[in-house]
Amino acid sequence: MYPSSSYPVFGGFVQNQVEELKKREIQFTLAVNRVKKGGYISLWKYLLLFIRIIRASFSNFDLIHAHYLFPTGFLALFPHFARRKPLIVTTHGSDINFGKKSGLFCFLIKLVCRRASAVIFVSEYLAKEAEHLYSILPEKLSVINCGVNTEVFCPQDKIVLRKKIGLPSDKKIILFVGNLVKVKGVNFLLEAFPDILSREPDVLAVVIGEGEEKSGLETLAKDLGIEEFVRFEKFKSHLEVASWISASDVFVLPSLKEGFGLVALEALSSGVPVVASRTGGLPEFVKDGENGFLVEPGDPSKIAEKVEVLLKDDKEYTNISKKARESAFLHDVELQTKRIVELYCKIVCKRKKAEAF
Numbered sequence: 001m002y003p004s005s006s007y008p009v010f011g012g013f014v015q016n017q018v019e020e021l022k023k024r025e026i027q028f029t030l031a032v033n034r035v036k037k038g039g040y041i042s043l044w045k046y047l048l049l050f051i052r053i054i055r056a057s058f059s060n061f062d063l064i065h066a067h068y069l070f071p072t073g074f075l076a077l078f079p080h081f082a083r084r085k086p087l088i089v090t091t092h093g094s095d096i097n098f099g100k101k102s103g104l105f106c107f108l109i110k111l112v113c114r115r116a117s118a119v120i121f122v123s124e125y126l127a128k129e130a131e132h133l134y135s136i137l138p139e140k141l142s143v144i145n146c147g148v149n150t151e152v153f154c155p156q157d158k159i160v161l162r163k164k165i166g167l168p169s170d171k172k173i174i175l176f177v178g179n180l181v182k183v184k185g186v187n188f189l190l191e192a193f194p195d196i197l198s199r200e201p202d203v204l205a206v207v208i209g210e211g212e213e214k215s216g217l218e219t220l221a222k223d224l225g226i227e228e229f230v231r232f233e234k235f236k237s238h239l240e241v242a243s244w245i246s247a248s249d250v251f252v253l254p255s256l257k258e259g260f261g262l263v264a265l266e267a268l269s270s271g272v273p274v275v276a277s278r279t280g281g282l283p284e285f286v287k288d289g290e291n292g293f294l295v296e297p298g299d300p301s302k303i304a305e306k307v308e309v310l311l312k313d314d315k316e317y318t319n320i321s322k323k324a325r326e327s328a329f330l331h332d333v334e335l336q337t338k339r340i341v342e343l344y345c346k347i348v349c350k351r352k353k354a355e356a357f
Contacts, residue, residue: 093259123281147333180211269328
């Protein structure tokens with residue numbers, strides 16, 4: 001996954017990591033997929049990716065870093081075997097589920113994990129789930145999330161930002177950013193909104209994203225009678241998202257499942273309290289009652305309750321906003337990048353010592 005002019009946010013977290021590693025004089029030969037479309041097109045795009053991987057295999061490199069166990073990690077076995085170079089794989093969540101779909105996929109992912117020198121997980125939750133499922137040796141496991149750029153995602157003047165991007169200054173803004181797919185649970189945010197409006201009438205929900213659920217969500221807003229209080233926006237660039245987050249008052253991530261939830265971490269870094277589902281890796285950095293609130297997945301009434309707590313008490317909001325910003329520094333992108341560089345060096349040095357003997 002890698003951004004393109006047609007899909008500017010597709011795999012942006014991979015690109016951001018690559019750019020940070022380049023700052024530390026790590027050189028890359030990229031073999032990437034820039035096409036987001038699925039279905040039958042997936043067969044063609046992964047065939048093209050494999051061709052790019054074959055071409056990249058003729059370059060000079062020390063190790064292979066693949067994102068996603070399957071199919072990318074499996075395709076990366078070609079240069080691993082052909083050039084006898086160590087393989088690192090980062091799993092982001094959705095790829096773990098491939099092994100649950102069929103015995104063949106499970107076997108192939110186990111092969112990838114067996115051959116990999118290290119398997120990076122973006123959350124402890126994913127590491128625990130995959131370790132048992134794919135029989136990964138504990139010494140191969142590393143938990144390193146993509147990290148947040150605390151300089152880009154930082155508190156800014158909301159009035160100035162809202163004027164710049166066209167948001168009303170006289171309303172409280174509740175924000176969601178992400179793919180509009182069922183697992184993201186955006187419908188639960190909309191279902192919570194009538195309750196929120198009954199207590200806080202000057203509130204606007206902003207939903208940034210695209211996906212198969214968009215038309216259904218627009219219909220749901222009309223059916224609930226809240227269409228004038230909900231604004232749908234297309235995907236924004238990474239820098240634009242930083243402005244929209246900082247301009248908001250509360251960030252809501254009502255996912256049914258979430259491997260890590262980087263966008264929620266970006267909200268915390270911007271000093272924006274988060275109301276998120278108690279699922280996946282989210283509880284690892286969203287601390288209930290400290291820098292935001294956690295609710296059980298699929299519970300609109302609890303979402304409404306926690307949003308109302310944040311909106312009605314200015315003192316409590318200021319305190320949580322401050323802690324949100326402070327907590328993000330534990331996941332600063334520079335710290336995470338340093339850990340990846342250390343892992344690279346460890347694996348390359350180990351391989352060179354083995355070759356020396």
